[in-house]
Amino acid sequence: MAAATQRATRVNRALKHAVGAGTPTAGTGTKQIRICAGTACHASGRAEITKAVREEIEKRGLAGQVTILETGCHGFCELGPILVVDPSGTFYPRLKPRDVADILQNSVVSDEVVERLLYRDPKTDAPVAHEKDIPFYKLQHRLVLSANGKIDPHSIDDYLALGGYSALAKVLADDDPVAVIDAVETAGLRGRGGAGFPAGRKWRSCRANPGEKKYVLCNGDEGDPGAFMDRSVLEGNPHAVIEGMIIAAFAISSGVAPAEGYVYVRHEYPFAVERLGVALRQAHERGLLGEDILGSGFSFDIRINQGAGAFVCGESTALTASIEGHRGMPRGKHIRTVAHGLYGQPTNLNNVETYANVPWIVLNGVDAYRALGTETSKGTKIFSLTGKIRNGGLVEVPMGATLREVIFDIGGGMLPGRQFKAVQLGGPSGGSLPAENLDTEIDFESLTAAGAMMGSGGMVVVDDTTCMVDFAKFFLKFTAEESCGKCVPCRVGTTRMLEVLERITAGEGTLEDIDLLERLSDDVMEGSLCALGGSAPNPVLTTLRYFRDEVEAHVVDKRCPAKVCRPLIRYTVNKTNCTGCHACFTACPTQAVSGERKQPHKISQKKCIKCDTCRQVCMFDAIDVDTGVLEVAGRRST
């Protein structure tokens, strides 16, 4: 008993020491300016904003009073670059460097808001001043993302100031790995990488398996196109993931075998790699990682392993092969990675988001976590909401929220004048759900039942300008290209399916082709070695299930209702609307447009490559797109 108390005292003292070793940057000045430094805001020019803010502060002699904080992703990527002034939490979206002076004058020096720069509610057009009042944030339940946007990811002190690493200290002080596993299992934490396997059960079997060494891997190979929540967590709050991994390592290492960790990050995410590297170094310096963590005697280290652009490497056995320096090809999983994983040792692999949930569960307790979510799926899930939607960005909601809430309440609905058509969930492994399914509750089971899949959390909303056949073809093309080529059903099957879809979108499909697609889908799912092939036909199957009329329109009427499939459409000039402004004439890359100024123009169908440029540059809505013209194309050639 005395030994246990001594250990707890030692660990807590070590944590206190780690916290006291530095000062946090967040919340030190009387005023604070938070600038989002996530990838999307960076791309829309946050570097210039930061520069302008620094110069302006220098100019006004405010240095020391105002803290500038470059944080991770705030989540509202659509509106980047984002700047928030604290303590009031005044939110300024889509900034230009020239606006910065105004903000400093009115919002920082005095306590007002610059109304012309505020976010406007798309429904009422009323300005909303504070971050917490914006519907996009107000309706979310941020658990994993709570610290994102509030702390500087380069500073471990910011994380420690928010109570970071106290979950780790608690676990190490209690010294009861099995209790940790029990807690994670009772909390009902399921893997956030797609399949939703209970994390606690995985940890338990990994612990039970004998080995010389145990590996704890973090899957940050977010290959699913259109998903970026793992990137945002790694960029905005890398320490949460590290802490989760250390707790997992402590829970699965049965004392004898040392544990080692790897974070597998995509090479396309340079910010995530860099910030994670800094975070690991800082955790080392503070004694939170490496030998004898917090004086508990437990040692664990984490290395970063960069991927090199292979979607299949998100699969557990392919990922371990890639870390070992082989081609990233999966193997049959009759023996699971928890028994025989990296270098043949018991290996626990979880997703970034899963690990980031762990410290929260340890700190806030199992019951608090179980209170969120549905019967089978607990906690929250982050989605990256993108596509033809007003408020794109990162959305964290409790499991059990409906798709309608996420898309229309938080996401703000469709772009003006557009109709909702489908929402695609789960990327290339998932499927598209139509409007009838909007009231589906989001949890692992109900999405799978509807034919889609939770996946890693990509949620792409499409409107009536997207052709569902072309959309399915896009995903299939992706899986066909990313198939590693090891097993025949996936390698050949996806290619054959792609050929059928190409025939259909070219207007050369037959009704037999649709049957062939269904048959091939079955074969590919049945015969593939790993989940990449096993789920590759999902986008096609959901398209056939929910949007069959659209597929049949391509086959029977040779018509593309969304006017996307090129062989089935053609561009013409609407003579009533055309003002002869010459804009399309100048922009057309093939000189297919002819006509005099101020006279209606004409498009030569022979020269037109259907690149859509003329329609995009036209200010008068004078370019019409017809479909179902294949049979008349020869007759009407102008």
Place this chain on the structure above:
Amino acid sequence: MARTNGKLKTEPAGSRLYEVLKGIDFENRELIGKRAGAGLFDLVREPGGVYRCYACTLCERACPVDCIDIDYCPEHDVLPWDLAAEKAAATAAQPEIDMKPFDAVVARLREGSGLIEALHTTQETYGWLPRRALEGIADELQLPFSRIFGVASFYTQFRLAPVGKHVISVCMGTACHVAGAPLIVEAFSQEIGIAVGDTSADGLFTLQTVNCVGACALAPVVRIGDDDTHGRMSPNGARKLVRTLSRKEAS
């Protein structure tokens, strides 16, 4: 391998088989208690003098210590081609590279960095993976060149040919696709006059597609080089971008 390791455990110590098996680390394919270079083997010939081996490569694949490297057909007394010359020609077909920065890669390898990390460092150094560098890595890791090349060609990010001054990466993620990324790729391709994956003859542009850069809210996204990201692209904007870059280069 696991079976062979198991065999070693059940085999009585001192038996002939035990002596053969011990000292080989089957998991890592390394010798741990044996002297390397202890013997060379000859191929069996049929009475007519031809070799019996038909290069099924089984021995190469099964060898516990990766000591066999099959690279020519032994039916011929003399090699049907000059291997060294072939290799030299393949290397000569590529532009000359300065091998000095490659020492850093070797140093990292000796510190225990993985193969993929080594390939990343090489690509960061040269912008692509020159054959001579790959051969260097193969020598350093004592692995067949084919193994290294196999890994390098598997991952889409590794480039086996030199790239142009401006690498144009068009994001082909889902959000970018529905926002019209295919039209953007086409516009680039027509304006520069090259196909996706190619480099223009003047060495200015390389056009490639990437799966997702994670900036979906700005779709469609184009990235020039490593850091210059352009969001909300249009085909017309793409053509203008190429013209601006070419003009800048010309002046």
